[in-house]
Amino acid sequence: DVVMTQSPLSLPVTLGQPASISCRSSQSLVYNDGNTYLNWFQQRPGQSPRRLIYKVSNRDSGVPDRFSGSGSGTDFTLKISRVEAEDVGVYYCMQGTHWPRTFGQGTKVEIK
């Protein structure tokens, strides 16, 4: 299985400040079709996960533009330009290139 490793696992942030989460895969996530299937999810307390980003850097409809994704190959990053109170939760990366699909361990974002 492809191992997805996130860091940090806990991220205390100050409101209005930027935040960054790293996700590294044990194998390249470039698929045969040339696409890289790396997704980012947000899970607020008590809620189902919500996808924020697909194929590395494509923001889902309704996702604020303060969220951005970048990276390539095996190294990816989710950035929040200015953290707001509603951004509190756990963030997961997930690869959709290889079977079985696998998730990172999750990064808990909290307000300082």
Place this chain on the structure above:
Amino acid sequence: QVQLQQWGAGLLKPSETLSLTCAVYGGSFSGYYWSWIRQPPGKGLEWIGEISHSGSTNYNPSLKSRLTISVDTSKNQFSLKLNSVTAADTAVYYCSRAVGGIVGDNWGQGTLVTVSS
């Protein structure tokens, strides 16, 4: 807007069969893969498997020997059966939608399944 609504038994005894169903409303059923994902209490997410509208499946090898995912296109529903459950199968189970490797644009509300004697 696509909505996924799921249901099934929430309390099982060890060795019983977990059975959940997810119905898809408000969108096309064909052209997608329909997934199951679970989350043990306080832990991370685990991909269980997926099925296409035509019945093609991909399973997590860690669960494959106990797992069956099926589809009923006449009702726009898909189902999960997991045999011989143990306490390790206690989790919130989610259904979701995928297009190839683009996973999880829509999710069900989640069903907590507890395995306890």
